[in-house]
Amino acid sequence: MKIITTHKSSDFDALASLVAATIIYPDAKPVLPGTVNANLKNFLAIHKDIFNLWAPNEVDLDTVDTLICVDTHSWSRLDQRLSVLSEKSDLDVIVWDHHEEGDIEARESHLSQTGSATTLLVQQIEKERKLITPIQATLFLIGIYEDTGHLSYPSTRPEDAYAAGFLLDRKADLNILGTFLQPAYGKKQKDILFSMIQEAERSEFNGFSLSVSRIELEGRVENLAMVMQMYRELMNVDVAIGIFRDVAKDNCMVIGRSGVDDINIGVLMRSLGGGGHPGAGSALVKGANPDALLETVLELLKGNQYSSVMLSDIMSYPVVTVNANTPVGDVAMMLREMGCTGMPVVDDNENLVGVVSRRDFKKVKKSNQMQSPIKAIMSRTIITIDYDKSAFEAVRLMIRHDIGRIPVMKEGKIIGIITRSDAMMYFYDLLPD
Secondary structure, eight states: OEEEEOOSSBOHHHHHHHHHHHHHSTTEEEEOOSOBOHHHHHHHHHHHHHHTOBOGGGSOGGGOOEEEEESOOOGGGSOGGGGGGGGOTTOEEEEEESOSOOOOOOSEEEEOOOSOHHHHHHHHHHHTTOOOOHHHHHHHHHHHHHHHTTTTSTTOOHHHHHHHHHHHHTTOOHHHHHHHOOOOOOHHHHHHHHHHHHHOEEEEETTEEEEEEEEEEOSOOSOHHHHHHHHHHHHTOSEEEEEEEETTTTEEEEEEEEOSTTOOHHHHHHHTTOEEETTEEEEEEETOOHHHHHHHHHHHHHTTTTOOOBHHHHOBOSOOOEETTSBHHHHHHHHHHHTOSEEEEEOTTOOEEEEEEGGGGGGOOSGGGGGSBGGGTSBOOOOOEETTSBHHHHHHHHHHHTOSEEEEEETTEEEEEEEHHHHHHHHTTOSOO
């Protein structure tokens, strides 16, 4: 068996390298260490099922004959449960890393002092002309940006910038990137935030609080999205709009942030030629007068062109359920035939008693367990959501409880189910017009 792994306390560069390696080595299992940083934990809460990641305790280490290490080549940095592999004399090791020091001896080493380990693997993907999805491209770009400070750290190399360009060409989503990365906050950003607060205009519309600010910029300023998020929080409003005018280039960057489910910033920004998702978005408007642009934004808000996507718009239905006494093997066959990763479990009275997912099947260790009722391995922790709640609230529940699907209820009965895939459609702006 081949496995791919990375360092513990994994960051985005580690995960991106891990996933990129699965494209180069499609027959290898990606094994993510048990500890990850906070930003990555939030990302995985939504994206976990896409990458089919394995935990160290889910792998039979006795059958491992090939170890592929990415973003590290030090035994001490691997998950402790994998340390037993260091004792295997016949272990074949392959390394992809941008760090100089390491004690893992490899048959094949790909070492280069790029700003990000992900860059090395993206170069190989491009060389082999492998296809990648926009979601994979977005993850890889986050990995590169995190380790290079958005290509600003002294350790950044030309290869990092070339890789970033390649990923943007493959539809990497910068709006999603900004959602999960927490960038640096320097003097320029502090000065702009201070000016915004001084110039802020606060008002009410349709029962929501709004604050807007217009600022003229001199030269390029990074991380305005982060400034806007801090501005909304400091002003303690439901919606914040910033209009940043670059006098030299005669354009205006409009950035919006929403803290309520009913205001969809992504929809508003699409009306201005930009984009985003429900909580955040931006648009670049050339040759616009800031005052006139602000009036347009306010009219869009007041004109009800911001309605948030609701559960009924994105949930999957009708819902296929399985009886709690159905054999595990039969359920596995149903999931395989239907092409889904989980389903609700009900009793003889159609009452919801649990949920079974692909992760639950990893509990099956012996063949005779395939004849056991599905209730033996299902999750009995049931998280549901009412049909009249918003999609945003469903996503929050997924993050809070680390679950991949939530039954949608009406008067005590299941009428639909929202999955991570449904949420991905929502966040990545893939809903039909």
